[in-house]
Amino acid sequence: MNLTVNGDPHTFNGTTVTDLVAELNLTGRRLAVEVNREIVPKSEHDTHTLREGDTVEVVHAIGGG
């Protein structure tokens, strides 16, 4: 399915947020995920099913003041 991930189009070959994180090579990293402007908590990554056209944000901590 086609998603927008971090502002760019992405072709997704899975079902859940966990699948997407794995596809992005980010499994095990500390991050937060938002789908269509709603946070998907870590506890729901395994069960939250992504849909065609979903907008996903994957964020992490970086240096800042």
Added chain:
Amino acid sequence: MSEDLLTIAGKTYASRLLIGTGKYKDFEETRDAIEASGAEIVTVALRRTNLGQNPDEPNLLDFVSPERYTILPNTAGCFNAEDAVRTCKLARELLDGHSLVKLEVLGDQKTLYPNIAGTVKAARELVDDGFQVMVYTNDDPIVAKELEDMGCVAVMPLGSLIGSGLGILNPHSLLLIMEQAKVPIIVDAGVGTPSDATLAMELGCDGVLLNSAVAHANKPVLMAGAMKKAIEAGREGFLAGRMPKRVYANPSSPGEGLI
């Protein structure tokens, strides 16, 4: 000084220096500078993960661990309340439910001056959602009181523009804010030198948050240690109570027994 602890949202800290993680040369320097600073509260920003990155690429929090430090996520780069609130919710999720956040809603890119209307709006929404909000603001005592009254756990007036190193330009305004405050007042933005930090503490501020002053020094780790001492010196000077200023001289040596 073991009894003189900084209390924010019910948690106590021995260090009154809060430090940022931005603009260092690399993660090693970040880690070393923070260690030299003695800071216990460390700010971070939230940004999109680089996709397609090397899975072994280290992350900031590998070098500045949430086990060791109180990580304070900020809303840097947010120019409206909605983005700031969204960022705080993501931060809370990222940090396993920790709800202490540094709120900043900026007005423009050139000055990074706080947009007060947006700041007040975001603060209210975040406090209502259970966040513990440390709020970056200007040096307006009316705004400071409003932010405190709505439940922000600390108010953080700027000393001068973010990253400017211009120091404490508004000592009188800070005094007005501190006179009325019942929550910690932490100067955030504009500190450039150790003496700037000392001045803020001598005025009675509860703490200082700085980043550029250390990261943009020629020798950041050395400057971090200097800032630690500067803030301790300023705090002790404040608690010691300065000598009065006088119009005329007052000799230090006795007048009797002159030959």
